[in-house]
Amino acid sequence: MADTGTTLGAPAERREGRDKVTGSARYAAEQTDAGRVHAWPVVAGIAHGTVRAVHTGAALALPGVLTVLSHDNAPRLAPADDATLAVLQSPRVPHRGWIVALVVAETLEEARAGAAAVRVDYDAVPHDVTLTDDHPDAYTPEQANGGSPAHREQGDPEAAFADAEVRVDTHYRVPPLHNHPMEPHAATARWDGGRLVAHDSSQGATTVRTVLASLFRLAEDDVTVISEHVGGGFGSKGTPRPPVVLAAMAARETGRPVTVALPRRFMAALVGHRAPTLHRFRLGATADGTLTSSLHEVTTHTSRIKEFVEQAAVPSRVMYAAPHRLSSHQVVPLDVPSPSWMRAPGEAPGMYAVESAMDELAVEAGLDPVELRVTNEPDTEPDSGKPFSSRHLVECLREGARRFDWARRDPRPRSRAEGPLLVGTGVAAATYPVMINPAQATAHGTPDGRFVVRINATDIGTGARTVLAQIAAHTLGVPLDRVHVDMGDSDLPPAPLAGGSSGTASWGWAVHDACTRLAARLAGHTGPLPDDGLRTHADTTGSADADSPYARHAFGAHFAEVTVDTVSGEVRVRRLLGVYAAGRILNARTARSQFIGGMTMGLGMALTEGSTMDGASGAFVESDLAAYHVPAHADVPDIEAHWIDEEDPHLNPMGSKGIGEIGIVGTAAAIGNAVHHATGVRYRELPLSPDKVLTGLTGLTPPIPTPTG
Amino acid sequence: MGSREHSMGADDATGSPDRHHSEVTLRVNGKPHTLIVDHRSVLLDVLRERLDLVGAKKGCDHGQCGACTVLVDGRRVNGCLLPAVALDGCDITTVEGLAAGAAGATGEELHPLQRAFVERDAFQCGYCTPGQICSAVGAIAEAEAGHPSHVTDPEAPSGQPVPLGPDEIRERLSGNLCRCGAYPNIVRAVEDVIR
Ligand code: FES
């Protein structure tokens, strides 16, 4: 690449920053087309059964109500590959909170009142929503999420475990978790004759277009999906969700532009969640901590309409060099909402278990937890035997330990008290795979020396607009302010979603290729450019998705210091530090924000976030932001994120690995391990909320509070 | 089928007052708007749906997230919790009007907090951002006026301005959730402005 010195890696400011701080950035529900009306869903009040009748008379009699759609009268869609999008197509109720009707009215107030006036009769049948690891319906799926094999076994892990000098045999539980982006899922749709135009709060408008075209039996050219600004997604907007389908339906029925914005309390059941995972974990090692056996068995749930298997045992295939290994998943279909992606699916809950178990082993063997990890560093990827394209976990651990002053730690649990507070520190490793998907992009150089890059990338808060402009400017060898990036519209060259930490690599590769071609054409061009400039196109199919002979993953290390209040049971994080090895960092400013954001969500996973599937009602009890505790300002200390320079030629032209998810991955384990260090109590179920912590402390003598404490 | 007579377009007064609708005058970002509002309408929806001021965001509609924070008569409030009909004659400032209200602003400029948010990268998706900024404006004024918070030293003299260190800022902005986790940068942005 041409080197202009500063554009790649520089801390460029977000391009849409001004629009976001002045309120002029418009999100999907804020498309105030003339005549736009609102729709409000009615959701199922039973967990399993069928709708017998939807009584709409009272709603239709209210002022402003235009129509009430239900399975009785809603437009018929083509069969959906994703059953969660077959909305209002049948009377079946697969879980509580499933959409059974939609009220369209002139105003929000009228739509809400209309929804409250709809009465639904059901034929309910018994439901089962309770996950256990010995559930009779548990089965081993063919694959877990991401195409990972459900079951892998090497050597003789059971025998090696039985023979091990040091053993850890334990269980962990991660509860259901909710993505809860601050912008609720929303869409505004209108029909222009036979064309459908939708603004959707989505992580990838190209897929939304494909799916809408299929459901409404349209040519893809007759559908435009715009996702210009998206208020976070964290996986829950990765594929289309019901609002965009409902908005398109309602717009067709009423002939008006329609906005469907999900009320926050409906989201838990309608946009996917992180499925609960029950982990059985066994580690066997020699007395010096060398692993001989690792067995990671995960049980999770899925819905009755969709198989989604959280691949939580997968990180065990990547991390440590045990010669005998088992990693397996089983899944139980229940009458629950369909789970889906939430930031670092698989890795986040999986590494909570892996890294908690490693900490338990360190305690059991009397070894330093950093050294234990270094001891078990593999030469090749344990499961595949492939060489790593780059792996600098040890460097991350060492650098983190240095910055955190780990060497001064007294390893004895419960060795530090400050009045009623117990203080502890913990460490955990993190990993996240490198994923890259093919994309297309065009580059356009104009006679006035400006450049326009077009690609349907999506900025869900990552700073994609900014970093793609940096990649283009760097490749073209021109100043950053000469480059404009058009994105967030399915009429642009198609591109994959902002997900799997793959966005920048996938889009950036196509942008790089288009700009490389343009630079070559400009170099070969003599005389002034034609009036409409020069254009190039790139498609990375075949290169971006080519099989790699390497195992490619980002790594990181997390260090946490916590205080545990022995009176209230409250755990607070005092210090949180992450060090990452994620290839080349392309924008220091926005990258740091992503790392810190991931760690903040990991802090929530550790301490405040947890959802409960209520056995009696089949509802997620913590369904709003008052009950489901997303970390608030006061929960979050000044988090530090650092990275080491990592050169890896086996990734993509930029040399980058994804950074959107790894921040969450090891955080919960680091905090949990710190709580063990503080208290001497091993908690194995998240979140570490005061009720659990106090219960655990009860078995021990609380320290005597000092008068000055 | 319901009648449409009570439904309003995007702009000022249409329809007429009745049992369920009243006329109110709201001064929004310095400009008076006289509207007939549905008694069920909250300030947030009037701003977004009637006045096309979409800077205030709807994150929960229940007073649980702070995305809808605006200033009413100089105090920060959750716009989703305030019936618009109760605000006749009130002065309302939204994120769109902050810059114009800042001392010496020309209109094109940003409010110092807006500038600090951009410089400190105090947001990612931007959805909580207008609420964070309005909330910070309100919080700074409250501390100036001597309002203590949960973390204020109980020994501090009452009625005196409360200095805003990081803990005070975190505490006072805890009504504004940010799922992107921009908190540390938000604290820095606020510190930049009060310094
Ligand atoms: S929208 Fe008002 S507090 Fe959430």
Ligand code: FES
């Ligand atoms: S910036 Fe996305 S929620 Fe705060």
